[in-house]
Amino acid sequence: MLEISNLYKSFNTGTINEVNALQDVSLSVGDGSFVCVLGTNGSGKSTLLNAIAGTFISDAGTIILNGRNITRLPEHKRACQIGRVFQNPFSGTAPGMSISENLALAAKRGKKRGLGWGLPVSVVRDLKSRVKALNMGLEERMNTQIGKLSGGQRQALTLLMASWLKPDLLLLDEHTAALDPTTAGKVIEMTKQIVTDYKLTTLMVTHSMQQAVNLGNRIIMMHQGKIKYDFSGEEKNKMKVPDLLSLFDELRRKDQIDAGEALLLSAKHV
Numbered sequence: 001m002l003e004i005s006n007l008y009k010s011f012n013t014g015t016i017n018e019v020n021a022l023q024d025v026s027l028s029v030g031d032g033s034f035v036c037v038l039g040t041n042g043s044g045k046s047t048l049l050n051a052i053a054g055t056f057i058s059d060a061g062t063i064i065l066n067g068r069n070i071t072r073l074p075e076h077k078r079a080c081q082i083g084r085v086f087q088n089p090f091s092g093t094a095p096g097m098s099i100s101e102n103l104a105l106a107a108k109r110g111k112k113r114g115l116g117w118g119l120p121v122s123v124v125r126d127l128k129s130r131v132k133a134l135n136m137g138l139e140e141r142m143n144t145q146i147g148k149l150s151g152g153q154r155q156a157l158t159l160l161m162a163s164w165l166k167p168d169l170l171l172l173d174e175h176t177a178a179l180d181p182t183t184a185g186k187v188i189e190m191t192k193q194i195v196t197d198y199k200l201t202t203l204m205v206t207h208s209m210q211q212a213v214n215l216g217n218r219i220i221m222m223h224q225g226k227i228k229y230d231f232s233g234e235e236k237n238k239m240k241v242p243d244l245l246s247l248f249d250e251l252r253r254k255d256q257i258d259a260g261e262a263l264l265l266s267a268k269h270v
């Protein structure tokens, strides 16, 4: 279970460029829940995932994952509990290393270093069968450098690595956004399968309303560093793409009104 309470994060604090990226965000996610995170550009979706993963320490608030208070822990100390896949296929793997070597690293994530490269034979066999299950022919290319693979193949492997140790939490940040539609579809299908098979608690940021409708059991929508909508259960199941689009429009319209008001207010002082 993930419990986020009153989380705040701002960037460039105290300067003219100050951004309040997270403003009093509270979110509770039950075990095995699959949450799709939607929101306008710059609404704080990636910041929320980064805050949980420990890319930085939040300004205020608490993050508790499976009973462990991780709020102030450095990123590497959270890694054993959290798997993540980013938008960019170039992050998350070591491009100069082979598929086997990358998987070996993933299998040891969060464990003490100095164990060498050797993995038990059973683990190697299991890894290979999972790679085979990706249906990309990669099991024949275990010694190929990851950097030589296509974006889709890399994302599929990164997903495998991120979920391999059945983390307490899986964080996906627009992990199919950089892929062509066919490949994106395959990686989404794979995501669905892995999350369901392993019953992983998952937060998936996506800009695709269709994905949000099709996947998971909950949708949250962020705007200006806050969670504006939160749908689960029947409400989520009934949600259709046009419903989500109109909520988006509403948020954008409010933005325009705010911007218009600000302009008028500043004009008064001219």
Ligand SMILES: Nc1ncnc2c1ncn2[C@@H]1O[C@H](COP(=O)(O)OP(=O)(O)O)[C@@H](O)[C@H]1O
Residues within 6 Å of the ligand: 011, 012, 019, 020, 021, 039, 040, 041, 042, 043, 044, 045, 046, 047, 048
């Ligand atoms: N490392 C950073 N330094 C400065 N500003 C940042 C940083 N990361 C995010 N921001 C700002 O915080 C806001 C939220 O960003 P982000 O969480 O990336 O939005 P999105 O919802 O598009 O993922 C944006 O205004 C963004 O410019």
Ligand SMILES: [Mg+2]
Residues within 6 Å of the ligand: 045, 046, 047
């Ligand atoms: Mg983002």
